[in-house]
Amino acid sequence: MSSGFVGVLVSDPWLQNQFTQLELLTLHSKFVSLKNQSGKITTDDLPPLLATLMALSASFKEDEIRGMLCELCSDISSDVDFEEFLKIYLKLLSKAAEKPGGHKNSSSFLKACTTTLLHTIFQSEKSSFIQHINRYLGDDPFLKQFLPLDPDSNDLYELVKDGVLLCKLINVAVPGTIDERAINTKSVLNPWERNENHTLCLNSAKAIGCTVVNIGTQDLAEGRPHLVLGLISQLIKIQLLADLNLKKTPQLVELVEDSDDVEELLRLPPEKVLLKWMNFHLKKGGYKKTVSNFSADLKDAQAYTFLLNVLAPEHCDPGTLDAKDPLERAELVLSHAERMNCKRYLTAEEIVEGSPTLNLAFVAQIFHERNGLNTDGKYSFAEMMTEDVQTSRDERCYRLWINSLGIDSYVNNVFEDVRNGWILLEVLDKISPGSVNWKHASKPPIKMLFRKVENCNQVVKIGKQMKFSLVNVAGNDIVQGNTKLILGLLWQLMRFHMLQLLKSLRSRTRGKEMTDADILSWANRKVRTMGRKSHIESFKDKSLSSGLFFLDLLWAVEPRVVNWNLVTKGETDDEKRLNATYIVSVARKLGCSVFLLPEDILEVNQKMILILTASIMYWSLQRRSPESSDSSSTQSTTTTCTSTGESPAPSVTEEEEVSSLRGEVSSLAVNDNDADAVSDITTVSEETAIE
Structure with missing residues (x-):
């Protein structure tokens, strides 16, 4: 950020890009005017202000806005800051667009962002x-x-x-x-x-x-x-943005001065890397400002002009910088880009309007076509990449899992983003509601080290209460970025979440927790009951690498999803890879939310194998639950014969399937309270068999 930049700054880059600086200044001025004598603003203070804003006044009255805020916020007496106000404003805008007679030329949509907010x-x-x-x-x-x-x-x-x-x-x-x-x-x-x-x-x-x-x-x-x-x-x-990292584009090392900066670059999200790349070339070209977003800072098209002149001087038009009208300059920029073989992602009008989505796409396209970097960096690629392949793969898995939970924060790099403890607290609150004492937690940005340690200490404390293995682990270990410790903690969080999901299907139970042995036993029994012969001794069983056990298991829970004509014998490495790739897609097609890679099956990654098996079990038991079994069973019965390309597979009678289901649920029932759930599920299964 340029030290000379004047305006309203928002810590969330995505949120910043939804508004022009004029809009932010206007909204900030109105927001500040609401402050009471104590200098605070509550959610309850917002309706009168929101009702006067032009974008909302045509759609909602003040009492309607107050009612919607009661739905959006659990406590309308709670304090709100400016960023929270902006998020509320965007949510109300989306509701206004959905109303009959709303903006006809726009539609609200979800964007990849830290808060999954709606915008236009x-x-x-x-x-x-x-x-x-x-x-x-x-x-x-x-x-x-x-x-x-x-x-x-x-x-x-x-x-x-x-x-x-x-x-x-x-x-x-x-x-x-x-x-x-x-x-x-x-x-x-x-x-x-x-x-x-x-x-x-x-x-x-x-x-x-x-x-x-x-x-x-x-x-x-x-x-x-x-x-x-x-x-x-x-x-x-x-x-x-796929290539905006050092793994895919090692030439990006040219953007940094020393090894410490390389580490920082590794942690940046791709949008930030793209901005860093753009500013690197703008500085070389003599541009005096710093571009901090893909909206307001690009509206006059001057930054684009300097960027393209540096990257492709042979296509330079001297008249571009002399153009007085931003729209004319934007059109000349697009003509310059076309001469570089960059097809148009946006129009001149959209540059001037500051469309963040299309500007980001345009800058990324320029990067792909000509990044202007060389390979004569000071540091070798090997020096930059300190993580091993397995660590990188695990980081990817946990990052995607956390982002799928629907927490407010968005993780770009696990090892960096969890170090202040806040995201870990959000994850804990999501998988074990009420476990976090938010009064003793500090929300980012956190400048004081001891506040980060406090957050992480609470994470460790809650983890121990949840019976995690955290011997000799302190909050400071997380703050220091201990990779091995962080991966161990995240694995226990993911495993706990999966086991809690399975436990939730056994309604009204108060018995012992689900175990890995329960999952293994269920999988073997399910495969055996459906007439298949594959069997595994543990989640480390090397035979899993062929993929055949998982294909048998997937077929056992839903015969329609596996096309046996596509399954190989799983003997050679190529055959195993084909099966592993197919398994991951079939599991997702079935309804399993899994983040493993085919390599995890090929290498028999015990942890990921457990999660995959548990996910299939969760889908199967969920489908058999009293709430959903009627429709799900009917679907399966109706469509099994319609799947094309399936080779004959061992059949099983309806009575055997009912018996199997009774057995698998009974094995999970651990006390008298479980009996009702077992009885409910068995009764539904018997009714389905009769049909």
């Missing part, structure tokens, strides 16, 4: 997304019959209804995420096959870092514009 996306952004889809999927063997899409039509919302487009777009964003053999791509899909595609899509999107907590399969099946565009926006952003 204009028709032009939809057009840019469609151009992106046409460009990257136009030659797809299945989709080419539907592409190119017309940006001025609603064809996009129709095409997404079968789930294929979004699954393909996920693989464009992060190649190999979905095994395309698991996508249902018949010309006409029945409702269950479409639902499987959408389930595969959402679970895979979570597995690459998308925020989908407010999106359901039905939303995608109906092609709801604001949610569809929100998901597509996140996927495009992930794709465009």
